[in-house]
Amino acid sequence: MITAFGYFTIALAFLLTVYGLIAACWGVMQKSQPWIESARLALLMIFPLITVGLIVMLGLLIGDRFDVAYVSSVISQDMPPYLKLTALWGGQSGSLLFWNWLLAGFCALFIFRKWQDDFVFLPWVLIVMFVTLGFFLSLNVFLEIPFERLWHFPDGTRLLSVFQPFGAQSLVPSDGQGLNPLLRHPGMIWHPPALYLGFVGFIIPFSLAIASLVTGRHDRQWLAIARPWTLVTWVFLTLGLVLGMRWAYDVLGWGGYWGWDPVEVAALMPWLSATALLHTAFLQKRRGGFKRWNTALGLLTFVLVLFGTFITRSGVLSSVHSFAASDIGLPMFYYLSLVTLGSLGLIIHRWPSLHVEYEPEFKFSREVLVLFSNLVLLSILMVCFLGVIYPIISELLTDTQVTVGPAWYKRINGPLFTLNLFLLGVCPLAGWGGTKIFKLRKQLVVLGPLSLLLPLAAWLYGDVRNAYALVAVWLAGASGLVILGECTHTVFVLNRQQPGKALKALVVPFQAKRRYYGGLLVHLGIVLMSVGIIGIEGLQEETQVTLALGESVTLSQYRFEFTGLENYQSQDSRNITETVITVFRNDSPVGVLYPQRDFYPGLGMAITHPGLISNLSRDLYAILIDWRPVSQDEATFRIYINPLTNWLWIGTGVLTLGVITALWPKPAGKGGKAHRPK
Amino acid sequence: MTTLRSSGVKANRLKFIIAGSLFLAALVLMVVSATRKTAEFFITVDELQKSHEAYRGQNLRISGAVIGESIQLDTESGLLHFTIAHIPGDNDEIRNRGGLSAVLSKAVKDPDNTRLAVTYGGPKPDMLRDEAQAILTGTLTEAGEFHAEELLLKCPTKYEEALPAQVGN
Structure with missing residues (x-):
């Protein structure tokens, strides 16, 4: 019953897109405001309808309704509740439903705005949205139906259908296949929804x-x-x-x-x-x-x-x-x-x-x-x-599929990203409409030598000899300096005008020129992210080694000692092998790594979780590759030192902060006119 | 804002065109050189075993069914050894033969199927197991072994919605 109801909501939502499309087109042709208004209301209705369908689906997932084909393909009883919810986007039809829900939500939120002198856009915006929503909903209604149930006939044939076929009986598996172990991770909560919203x-x-x-x-x-x-x-x-x-x-x-x-x-x-x-x-x-x-x-x-x-x-x-x-x-x-x-x-x-x-x-x-x-x-x-379609074109032209891989992308995009880092870095130095040379010279005299400190430090203390990495580090450092310089310059100028009010000087420009400083923060975030990427791409060190218990291996300044191995059964019937590696630097302990491998017997699959010790300068990262039966106490590891990787995540935080700054509403009563400190 | 006299407009535009063309020319050169050095031929095990000579030294990408009992990790060298069996390269052909999981299973069990020995230096992937589809990138060695630099695995059962095996009342 409830599955039929769920199906009914999305089918109705689909019919509304058809109606809305006709109403909006008719409204445009007849120049009739009421028809356009009717189409607008239809669009606003779609979101609540899909919401109901989505809630039904979540209920089926949480309620272990294994007679529903989608549920039994992505859920198993041993999965924790949060994963059962995320299984909504763990398979094709469910993730399409989720996609439709977000699409309808975004459209509704946008259509909700006040349309005034730009009303002329509204019907066309509606038409585009109806076509898009209509298409994706039709996939859910006709081809990839999340509400289909399993049925079987007395002669043993099986069938998928929302409604009970004549003479068929419901088929209720005692357990489902469960979510692919690769997806059983907290990342499943945030990554797909953020990505879908971003699409x-x-x-x-x-x-x-x-x-x-x-x-x-x-x-x-x-x-x-x-x-x-x-x-x-x-x-x-x-x-x-x-x-x-x-x-x-x-x-x-x-x-x-x-x-x-x-x-x-x-x-x-x-x-x-x-x-x-x-x-x-x-x-x-x-x-x-x-x-x-x-x-x-x-x-x-x-x-x-x-x-x-x-x-x-x-x-x-x-x-x-x-x-x-x-x-x-x-x-x-x-x-x-x-x-x-x-x-x-x-x-x-x-x-x-x-x-x-x-x-x-x-x-x-x-x-x-x-x-x-x-x-x-x-x-x-x-x-x-070009890289994505290369296999398709090459097969059409030469009959042999030719593909390109990471090496190809890195060779071409590496220099391009670096070039963009350079452009991003020098941009604040250039004014609108051009820059006076003497001003530029003054800035370069200060920034030039300062920016060389970072690659120099990398050379001396980080033992970095890779020319590309050094250039990239220099660019990242210089870009960061220019951005910070631009911010502090404003603060200094304001502070000179109103001595002793440094804090206010810091806040005022941010308030008045939120977009500009927001943009600078976003750029700073990109620079920091680049630092992380340069670290892992250009400066990574790695080794693979088989160690007996108590043995150790040295990589760079670190000594990794294999100090323990434990094999146990988890409550959700995973077979977990956990190893312990104690890390030393100059014989003083740095921390402990726990590379781990979870085996899912029901699915015959294993998932490897690396051990990780992380700080601002480097990540120590170890993967358990294989181990011998416990009697021999020997295991094979791959160990990486990933310099600066944390800055990739920190940079993303700074970038997000920058966007929030740029979008922050104008302070009330200021008239919203940005002013520049003189 | 700078306004340009009409005679200056052409010269200005020319500068943009020259700078842009130089950049694009450099880009095209980069793409061509990267493609020459790293592009990979996507072939089947059959195609490779038929003409070793033609493919030796080339960057290859090859897809096959993993034979579970052949998987071995050499703890001395850290190299992973396994064997793959031929599967058709064409998606339609796979579909006609009953889908990927049926094709993989048949490929592993059929002893007459062409096979290829593989070595791989990277970490042992979780999904490397019997009847998985391996997509390998690498080169053919003198000894006729495939040296894989990259290893991508797909287990069809995870993705394809098959009816569940255990069924209650």
């Missing part, structure tokens, strides 16, 4: 860009509305990606922290185009122009979201992250093609009217730097796209 939200710049193209209203208004939504979505996507990295770092099997897997690359692509969009949107606000560029990026970002969804859910490419090959591949491909060609056609049609009225002058100015960093971001994007 679905891009429907807002997309629908607004479409609305601006269709209505011919090409002024900055659509971007002004879209900007905060894009920024929020962008930060969710960033968090989603980094949470995924952290999860992969904490569990072996996902491959380090970033493996350039097609699905990872596909998730990075909308991040790159959205980053580019946020920058040129700022340029358009500041200088005008860039209309074609921004409209194209607004469209592209969501197309890339759909592309990534297609790659992940269709099973066209082999990846650790993808779902099983599924029937939804073909419809998704058609939908993706339709959206891509539609967007392309529309922007080509409007190309002449999106004319340029501003061209920056070619010199050392912020405008030019932003433009070039955009070019670099989009180059990385193109490289990523």
Whole structure:
């Protein structure tokens, strides 16, 4: 009964998208406000409907309803309740339901805003949202139905259906298969929802860009509305990606922290185009122009979201992250093609009217730097796209599939990311419209020597000899210095004006120029994240060794001693092997590592949890690879020293703080006009 | 804001075009060189065993079914040894033969199937077990063994929604 009710809610939500689409189109054709209003209400209704369906699904998961096919495929009795809830997004149909819920939520929240002189956009925004929601809901209603139950006939045939087929009896397995052990991790709580939020939200710049193209209203208004939504979505996507990295770092099997897997690359692509969009949107606000560029990026970002969804859910490419090959591949491909060609056609049609009225002058100015960093971001994007589709193209052209892997991406994207770090670093030195040379010289005289200290320290104390790593460390340090210098400079100036009020001086510019300082903080976050990535990519040390109990191995300045092995049964019937490694530096103990391996007998699978000791300068990271029967007390480990890795996570925190600063509401009564300290 | 005289506009635009083209040219060079050095041919075990010569020295990507009893970790060298059996490279063909898990299972049990010995230096992955699909990246050694630098594993049972094995009343 309850499954039929759940199905009914999403089917009704789907019917509402059909009605809403017709109402919105009719409203536009007849210029009838009531029809558009009716469509708006229909859109607002979809979210509560899917919410009910979602609650039903969660109830089925928590209630161990193994007669529901989805539940028995992702749940088993021994799973803790929080994991049973997260199993909602542990399989294809459930995660589609969750996706639809978030998409509908984002759309409803956006439609809720007050539409005034921009009312002209509303029907088109609605139409885009109805088409998108309608498509994804139709997958849930017709192809990947989370509410299907298991049935069997007297002759033994089995069937999946929401409703009881005639003559069939309900089939109730005593236990389910359970969630893939790789997904049984706290990372499952935060990573998929953040990532999904970071995807679905891009429907807002997309629908607004479409609305601006269709209505011919090409002024900055659509971007002004879209900007905060894009920024929020962008930060969710960033968090989603980094949470995924952290999860992969904490569990072996996902491959380090970033493996350039097609699905990872596909998730990075909308991040790159959205980053580019946020920058040129700022340029358009500041200088005008860039209309074609921004409209194209607004469209592209969501197309890339759909592309990534297609790659992940269709099973066209082999990846650790993808779902099983599924029937939804073909419809998704058609939908993706339709959206891509539609967007392309529309922007080509409007190309002449999106004319340029501003061209920056070619010199050392912020405008030019932003433009070039955009070019670099989009180059990385193109490289990523090429990498993902390379196997498909090569097979079409040469009949042999040729694929590219992490080495390929690193060779090309490494220098590109470094170049962007450089552009990001020097940007605050350049003024709008150009910089006076004497001012620049003054700054470089101070910053130049200071920035060399960091690579020097790395050379002397860190024994770093890798030229690329040294350059990267220098760039990261210099960029950080420039950003900090920009902040302290303002504080000094204000403090000189009002002596003794240093604290106020610190707060006032942040209040008045939240966006600017928010942006600087985001950049500082990116610099810190780069430090972490440089550490793990360029400075990592590793060794693999088999140790008998009591033996030790030395790596860099650390001595790792194998001091214990324990094998026991956990309450949820995992067979856990836990090893103990005591770490010494100059014979004084640093800490203890517990590399561990959990075996799931029911599934015949093992999950390896690395041991980790972490501080700001390095992570000591050990993986238990194999062990002999307890009598011999011998085990094989792979041990890594990952310098600076913690800064990757810290940088993400700083970045998030920066976005919050930039989006913080204006203080009341200040009129909102930003002022610059003189 | 700087306004440019119309004669300056062209020169200004030219500077952008030159700088952009230089950058793009460098990018294309990087892509070409990276592809030459690291791109991998995706082939099947059959294709590889038929023409060792053609593929020796190339970067290869190869997919096969892991034979469980062949998995061995050499604790001296830290190298992992195992053997994979041929499976078709084409998704449609796999589907026609009853899906990935059926194909993998058949590939492992059929002794006439072409096989390939593999060594791998990385940590032993959790999902390396009998009838898993291994996707390997690496090169063919002189001895005809496959030296894998990367190892990606897929166990179809986790992903494909099969009806549960244990069924109550």
